[in-house]
Amino acid sequence: SAQITERSFGVPDGVNNGQFGIGIVVDFFGLSSKYSGFPVEFAYPTVTAVVPANIGLVKGGKNTDEARKFISYSLSREGQALLLDPKISRLPILPAESLGGKVPADYPKIFEIAKRAKVHFDSELSQSRYYLVSSLFDQTVTFRHKELQAATKAIHDAEAALAKKPNAEGKALVRQARDLAFAPIVNESLVRDPKFLETFNQNKRDAAVNKQVTGLEDSWNKKSRENYERARELAQKAAGMAR
Numbered sequence: 001s002a003q004i005t006e007r008s009f010g011v012p013d014g015v016n017n018g019q020f021g022i023g024i025v026v027d028f029f030g031l032s033s034k035y036s037g038f039p040v041e042f043a044y045p046t047v048t049a050v051v052p053a054n055i056g057l058v059k060g061g062k063n064t065d066e067a068r069k070f071i072s073y074s075l076s077r078e079g080q081a082l083l084l085d086p087k088i089s090r091l092p093i094l095p096a097e098s099l100g101g102k103v104p105a106d107y108p109k110i111f112e113i114a115k116r117a118k119v120h121f122d123s124e125l126s127q128s129r130y131y132l133v134s135s136l137f138d139q140t141v142t143f144r145h146k147e148l149q150a151a152t153k154a155i156h157d158a159e160a161a162l163a164k165k166p167n168a169e170g171k172a173l174v175r176q177a178r179d180l181a182f183a184p185i186v187n188e189s190l191v192r193d194p195k196f197l198e199t200f201n202q203n204k205r206d207a208a209v210n211k212q213v214t215g216l217e218d219s220w221n222k223k224s225r226e227n228y229e230r231a232r233e234l235a236q237k238a239a240g241m242a243r
Contacts, residue, residue: 003020004141004142004145008025008026008029009029011023011024011025011029012025012029012030012033015033015038016033016040025042027042027044027108028088031089031107031108032086032087032088032089034089035086035089035104036086036087036089044108044113046118047118047119048113048117048118048119049117049119049120049121050110050113050114050117050121051123052093053090055071055074055075056071057071075093075094077094077098077099077100080092080093080094080099081099081100081102084099084102084103084104084107091107091108095111096109128197129191129197131200131201132186132191132196132197132200135200135213135216135217135220136185136186136220138217139217139220139221139224140185140220140221143221144221144224144225144228147224147225147228147232148181148224148228150228150232151177151181151227151228151231151232151235152181154177154231154232154235154236155174155177155178155181155231155235157235157239158170158173158174158177158235158236158238158239158242159174161238161239161242161243162174162238162239162241162242164242165242165243166242167238167241167242169238169241170238170239170241171238173235173237173238173241174234174235174238176231176234177230177231177232177234177235177238178231180227180228180230180231180234181227181228181231185220185223185224185227186220199212199213199216200213
């Protein structure tokens with residue numbers, strides 16, 4: 001069964017020590033484990049996105065000369081080569097051939113991966129929805145993980161049973177169960193509403209804002225529980241039709 005860790009580094013740690021057989025991680029977590037000597041491998045999924053890290057000069061900063069030197073060093077051959085340290089294992093922006101043979105032969109070729117990336121990451125869209133997505137994830141996944149697991153297992157069990165003994169009505173019930181369990185609670189039109197997004201970007205110490213956000217979160221938590229429980233019931237009913 002799937003497990004959610006409290007921190008992102010809990011995933012590679014769990015794979016490294018054998019607690020998990022597989023984990024979804026940012027590439028440098030997997031690469032760091034591999035090149036630090038752990039008996040693990042890392043692979044990019046078929047559908048992936050490439051999100052470059054950024055470095056910039058703070059406008060009005062007090063140490064602009066030192067900052068410019070640091071940026072120049074970070075982008076130099078010497079600075080980029082530091083990214084290949086096993087404990088870091090980031091992907092240099094400079095071509096491998098410019099780093100004097102320091103790049104391992106099996107190191108990911110990021111420019112090739114970027115060309116076949118099927119997901120376009122919109123940083124501005126991500127920023128505008130960051131707090132909303134975090135809140136939704138907590139209410140529908142983190143806090144309802146047990147119910148989501150039960151619904152997912154029931155759906156998979158029903159699909160396996162129906163594959164052996166097809167039943168049209170059972171198949172329709174599984175589709176309903178999937179919609180309930182996996183469709184987002186907040187629809188696309190709502191997340192495109194600037195006023196709605198602004199609610200989650202405001203200071204939650206403000207009593208009125210906190211009350212509004214808490215009310216939405218409570219409703220999502222309740223709705224997700226109801227959806228998961230109903231999805232489990234429908235999937236179990238569908239599985240019964242294949243017996």
